[in-house]
Amino acid sequence: MKVIFLGTQEFSCICLEYILKSKHKVVAVVTQPDKPSGRGHKLVEPKIKAIAKQNNIPVYQFEKIRRDGVEDLKKIDADIMVTASYGQILSQEIIDICPHKIINVHASLLPKYRGASPIQYALMNGDKVTGVTIMRTEAGIDTGDMLISSKVQIDDDDNFETLTQKLAHEGGQLAVKALDMIQEGNVVWIPQNEKEATFTKMIKIEDTILDFNKSAKQLVNLTRALSPNLGAKFNIGEITYKVFKLSETISQLQVPNGTIIESSPKKGLVIKCQNGAVEVEELQAPGGKIMTAKSFLNGKKIETGIIVNA
Secondary structure (H helix, E strand, C coil), X not given: CEEEEEECCHHHHHHHHHHHCCCCEEXXXXXXXXXXXXXXXXXXXXXXXXXXXXXXXXEEECCCHHHHCHHHHHCCCCCEEEEECXXXXXXXXXXXXXXXXXXXXXXXXXXXXXXXXXXXXXXXCCCCEEEEEEEECCCCCCCCCEEEEEEEECCCCCCHHXXXXXXXXXXXXXXXXXXXXXXXXXXXXXXXXXXXXXXXXXXXXXXXXXXXXXXXXXXXXXXHHHCCCCCEEEEECCEEEEEEEEEEECCCCCCCCCEEEEEECCCXXXXXXXXXXXXXXXXXXXXXXXXXXXXXXXXCCCCCCCECXX
């Protein structure tokens, strides 16, 4: 089949690569506009745009696809659209352009974790299993009927990057399988059970602050969900430190949550939390590079007894 592929993030890049290697033909790639980045605000193109160029595939970048994309997409002779981490809501007019409409590669076992951040929520909640669902796109957010799904194991050392890779490879394979099934007419669409639906929201800056009134496990899982793209955060005075890896540790000290109870190159950086403590294993100071906490404390002193986020 002739496919219009819509995607922007790393997840979508991997899914696209699988379709490019299949018998199906990608006739256009739609992605978000180039965005300014760095101190010079130089425009940087999405990685998926480069992949499309390498394969001589036309690229479309609509500021608002609902407003700007309809006529351009109608002119493309395609059988179906595939979306994966595209980042814009599609109108019914867009959905109806192709004869086989649109399928979406969603990084959860629907109806669980609908919405923008299914990978992060699976990690934040300490799930041991997640997966990928191929669903038919509707005007609602991830409410469409399902075609196929597959489970993916979450390992204890997985973070957002590693779990995204796992899910993207699974999603790419499922997308090709779904295209094969649709082409062959071998499809049975399964309605989602609305009673089992759960929802995720976009991760905002305030969601990245570590709340040491929570348990060590909750803090570790939040950090996994935010690493390495955002990093969790805590503040000492006006200095914000990013944290990329935490581990649980034991503490019986009767001190306020958020108190630094160890801080040395030998013992590392340990912070009291609810029902125990966490050891900061990897962190980054403003303007610095990511380091182990022990290496960081070789050159920078942080006093014990300080309460972070105070």
